[in-house]
Amino acid sequence: MDAVTTPPAPTNEPNLTYAPGTPEREALAVEIGKLEKRQKNLRAYINGRWKAGGGAEIDVVQPHDHQHVLGTLKNSTRADARAAIKAAADAAPEWRAMDFDDRAAILLKAADLLAGPWRQRLNAATVLGQSKTPFQAEIDAACELIDFWRYNVHYAREILSDQPIANSPGVWNRTDHRPLEGFVYAITPFNFTAIAGNLPTAPALMGNTVIWKPSPTQQLAASLTMELLEEAGLPPGVINMLPGDGLEVSEIALAHPDLAGIHFTGSTPTFQHLWRTVGENIASYRSYPRIVGETGGKDFIVAHPSADPDVVRTAMIRGAFEFQGQKCSAASRAYVARSVWNRMKDSLISEIESITIGDPTDFSNFMGAVIDDRAFAKHKKAIERAKRQRKLEILVGGKTDGKVGWFVHPTVVEGGDPTDEMFTTEYFGPILAVHVYDDADFERVVRGMESIAPYALTGSIIAQDRRAIAWAQRELRFAAGNFYINDKPTGAVVGQQPFGGGRASGTNDKAGAAVNLLRWTSPRSIKETFVPPTDYRYPYLG
Ligand SMILES: NC(=O)c1ccc[n+]([C@@H]2O[C@H](COP(=O)([O-])OP(=O)(O)OC[C@H]3O[C@@H](n4cnc5c(N)ncnc54)[C@H](O)[C@@H]3O)[C@@H](O)[C@H]2O)c1
Numbered sequence: 001m002d003a004v005t006t007p008p009a010p011t012n013e014p015n016l017t018y019a020p021g022t023p024e025r026e027a028l029a030v031e032i033g034k035l036e037k038r039q040k041n042l043r044a045y046i047n048g049r050w051k052a053g054g055g056a057e058i059d060v061v062q063p064h065d066h067q068h069v070l071g072t073l074k075n076s077t078r079a080d081a082r083a084a085i086k087a088a089a090d091a092a093p094e095w096r097a098m099d100f101d102d103r104a105a106i107l108l109k110a111a112d113l114l115a116g117p118w119r120q121r122l123n124a125a126t127v128l129g130q131s132k133t134p135f136q137a138e139i140d141a142a143c144e145l146i147d148f149w150r151y152n153v154h155y156a157r158e159i160l161s162d163q164p165i166a167n168s169p170g171v172w173n174r175t176d177h178r179p180l181e182g183f184v185y186a187i188t189p190f191n192f193t194a195i196a197g198n199l200p201t202a203p204a205l206m207g208n209t210v211i212w213k214p215s216p217t218q219q220l221a222a223s224l225t226m227e228l229l230e231e232a233g234l235p236p237g238v239i240n241m242l243p244g245d246g247l248e249v250s251e252i253a254l255a256h257p258d259l260a261g262i263h264f265t266g267s268t269p270t271f272q273h274l275w276r277t278v279g280e281n282i283a284s285y286r287s288y289p290r291i292v293g294e295t296g297g298k299d300f301i302v303a304h305p306s307a308d309p310d311v312v313r314t315a316m317i318r319g320a321f322e323f324q325g326q327k328c329s330a331a332s333r334a335y336v337a338r339s340v341w342n343r344m345k346d347s348l349i350s351e352i353e354s355i356t357i358g359d360p361t362d363f364s365n366f367m368g369a370v371i372d373d374r375a376f377a378k379h380k381k382a383i384e385r386a387k388r389q390r391k392l393e394i395l396v397g398g399k400t401d402g403k404v405g406w407f408v409h410p411t412v413v414e415g416g417d418p419t420d421e422m423f424t425t426e427y428f429g430p431i432l433a434v435h436v437y438d439d440a441d442f443e444r445v446v447r448g449m450e451s452i453a454p455y456a457l458t459g460s461i462i463a464q465d466r467r468a469i470a471w472a473q474r475e476l477r478f479a480a481g482n483f484y485i486n487d488k489p490t491g492a493v494v495g496q497q498p499f500g501g502g503r504a505s506g507t508n509d510k511a512g513a514a515v516n517l518l519r520w521t522s523p524r525s526i527k528e529t530f531v532p533p534t535d536y537r538y539p540y541l542g
């Protein structure tokens with residue numbers, strides 16, 4: 001189509017409340033019932049066909065009831081990876097030649113399907129498969145993914161319309177925002193259905209074809225996302241999904257000459273392994289692969305002596321314990337002025353003791369289980385260590401119970417030594433380390449915590465004194481890619497707080513923003529001269 005069009009302007013999808021008696025609460029219960037009743041065969045999706053991978057079987061279970069199998073996947077093999085890469089290559093010419101409006105319409109339709117008939121199916125999968133409470137599933141699997149799809153179309157359009165601002169007389173300059181030459185390898189984490197849906201679709205929107213390797217523990221929601229995209233009209237071969245641990249897929253994909261980019265979210269060690277492998281293979285690629293990775297965090301709350309204790313307490317509880325602390329943005333260390341601490345310690349402990357933990361399908365629970373036995377063992381070990389250390393005191397929590405589900409109770413550990421591993425290591429669970437400092441030491445403590453952990457993802461300052469806020473904002477400029485003032489450090493919203501961090505937390509290519517989409521394009525500058533010269537001599541040459 002030749003028209004210059006304007007896609008619908010994006011707005012953030014509102015969170016439904018799930019209050020008793022609401023239609024969304026009933027609809028979610030129906031979808032949960034369906035998914036619980038029937039084990040799903042979680043197949044690969046290659047060239048528009050669903051097929052079982054060739055490797056070993058992996059059960060996908062409910063973390064809060066680990067005997068309950070939701071579905072089974074078969075690990076993807078080297079042969080599956082080769083087939084997916086071929087499918088991506090075959091689909092690429094037609095996909096990149098397709099009008100942007102047609103590509104955008106597929107994602108806008110996917111967003112509307114998710115806002116409507118698919119909403120509770122994907123929410124239910126996220127509740128059961130990742131042990132999110134309905135409210136946490138709603139902000140992730142529904143609202144954030146809908147926002148990613150709608151805002152990405154808006155930002156992509158802006159990128160495409162970015163054209164040279166100058167033309168010499170008789171010349172027309174243009175920019176062709178080409179996709180990358182080759183396939184993008186999207187590798188996604190367990191904890192956000194929205195991130196899993198965004199990482200393969202963002203490069204696809206820009207005209208790339210993709211190999212998508214979801215996390216095995218998120219495979220139920222990932223498979224449904226793929227089904228939704230198929231219903232929205234995604235052509236075969238554009239996104240090829242390969243379930244499993246990714247080891248054999250990476251052997252093939254990371255050594256392939258057509259690897260054009262990696263779109264990763266997950267832990268820092270996995271990202272470093274991928275980057276290292278690309279470095280080792282660098283001479284074998286057709287182009288230099290774009291590497292985008294959002295990784296771990298040791299996210300902080302700093303409470304100034306002027307902070308309101310009620311605000312600090314609420315930010316700590318929500319920031320550290322929603323979704324069992326398994327958000328990369330979760331507060332896992334807090335530095336609290338003694339005068340504030342003295343006014344909030346007891347209420348913090350009693351409120352945390354009141355937190356309900358259990359099956360997330362039961363609306364009375366605030367927390368579910370951690371994702372798997374590996375995470376459970378890691379948190380248990382950190383808690384056991386805290387119990388043994390003289391300089392650490394567990395103020396509340398410290399209990400784990402793995403019999404039925406992988407439950408780790410919300411735990412606060414007070415530590416006098418702010419260099420202890422409690423303040424530097426990402427556990428990715430419901431464990432919050434607190435360092436209480438003398439009010440007069442505010443600046444010294446902030447300077448000390450600024451680089452104590454290798455990460456720089458999220459953090460917040462809580463204070464009423466404006467000078468303290470301004471000072472902390474300056475002093476902590478590079479300590480967080482998402483910085484909050486008088487709020488918890490979690491819950492970034494697409495279009496409002498573009499998300500990502502620096503240092504060991506990633507390449508800070510802000511998911512759901514134009515800077516991210518730019519990484520999936522390789523601009524070509526075109527100069528057209530209307531009446532070209534026909535004589536090589538300059539005018540002054542006689
Ligand atoms: N910064 C962010 O935006 C952000 C968002 C969400 C999660 N995270 C981080 O993610 C981590 C938790 O997620 P996780 O446990 O799923 O991370 P992880 O690193 O264990 O796994 C991430 C993905 O990588 C895959 N993987 C691992 N090795 C691979 C290989 N050799 N080849 C191909 N794939 C491979 C996994 O199967 C999974 O799909 C935390 O560190 C958290 O902070 C960061």
Ligand SMILES: N[C@@H](CCC=O)C(=O)O
Binds near residue numbers: 492
């Ligand atoms: N965007 C989410 C974090 C995603 C990482 O797990 C937040 O801001 O809480």
